[in-house]
Amino acid sequence: MLAFSTKKATLGAFMFIGHYGVALAAKATSPDTPLPALMISTQLIDIVFCILVLAKVEKLEIDPNANPTVPIRTPYIPFSHGLESAIVLSVLCAFGAGVIYTDLTTQALWLIALVCFSHWLIDVVMHVGDVPVAFNRYKIGLGLWNYRKISICLELGLIAFGTIMLANAGVVASWKVWCVGAVMLAGQTYSFFAPPPEPANRLVGSMIVLYAIMTWAGWWIETP
Numbered sequence: 776m777l778a779f780s781t782k783k784a785t786l787g788a789f790m791f792i793g794h795y796g797v798a799l800a801a802k803a804t805s806p807d808t809p810l811p812a813l814m815i816s817t818q819l820i821d822i823v824f825c826i827l828v829l830a831k832v833e834k835l836e837i838d839p840n841a842n843p844t845v846p847i848r849t850p851y852i853p854f855s856h857g858l859e860s861a862i863v864l865s866v867l868c869a870f871g872a873g874v875i876y877t878d879l880t881t882q883a884l885w886l887i888a889l890v891c892f893s894h895w896l897i898d899v900v901m902h903v904g905d906v907p908v909a910f911n912r913y914k915i916g917l918g919l920w921n922y923r924k925i926s927i928c929l930e931l932g933l934i935a936f937g938t939i940m941l942a943n944a945g946v947v948a949s950w951k952v953w954c955v956g957a958v959m960l961a962g963q964t965y966s967f968f969a970p971p972p973e974p975a976n977r978l979v980g981s982m983i984v985l986y987a988i989m990t991w992a993g994w995w996i997e998t999p
C-alpha cells in the first residue's frame with residue numbers, strides 16, 4: 776500500500792513540468808548559458824514552494840475537485856509565488872548563477888532571471904485565482920486549469936516546443952534532448968490521467984526529487 780502511494784505521488788510530481796519547455800527553448804537561443812542553471816531557474820519558485828510546504832510555512836491541499844485539470848489547491852503561497860517574491864527570486868537566481876559560473880555574460884544572467892520569472896507568468900495563466908500580489912493582499916490567476924483540454928495541450932505543447940527548439944538548435948546532442956523530452960511528455964501525459972497523489976507532503980517530496988533529476992538531465996544533455 777505504501778509503495779503504491781509513493782508511486783502515485785512520484786508520478787504526480789510530473790504535473791508541473793511544463794516550465795522545463797521554457798528552459799530548453801532558452802538554451803536553444805543562448806548556447807553559452809548553462810542548461811542546469813536554466814533547469815533550476817525555471818522551477819526555482821516551485822522548489823522554494825516545496826521546501827516551504829515541508830516546513831509548514833506555505834499550504835498545499837490535495838483536492839480532486841479543485842479544478843478539472845490539477846487536483847491541488849494552494850491557499851497560502853505568498854513567499855514562493857507572490858509577485859514580489861518572484862522578482863526577488865529571479866534576481867537571486869541570476870546572482871547565484873553568476874557566483875557559481877564566473878564566466879557568464881550579462882545577457883546569460885538576464886536570461887536566467889527572465890526564465891525564473893517566466894514561471895510566475897505561466898502560473899498566473901494556469902492557476903485558478905490563488906497567485907498572490909501586493910504581499911498576499913490580492914490574488915490573481917486566469918484559471919486555465921478550469922479548461923482541461925486547453926491546459927493539457929498547452930502544458931504538453933510547451934514541453935514539445937522546447938524540445939524541438941533545442942534538438943534542432945545544433946548546440947547539444949539532439950538525441951539526448953529527444954530522450955529527455957520524450958520522458959517529460961510521457962510523465963506529464965500520465966499525470967493528467969493518473970489518480971490524484973496524496974498526501975501533500977509526499978507529493979512535494981517527490982517534486983523535489985524530480986527537480987533534482989531534471990537538473991541532472993540538463994547537465995547530461997550538455998555533457999559531450
Ligand SMILES: [Zn+2]
Pocket residue numbers: 820821856894898
Ligand atoms: Zn509554481
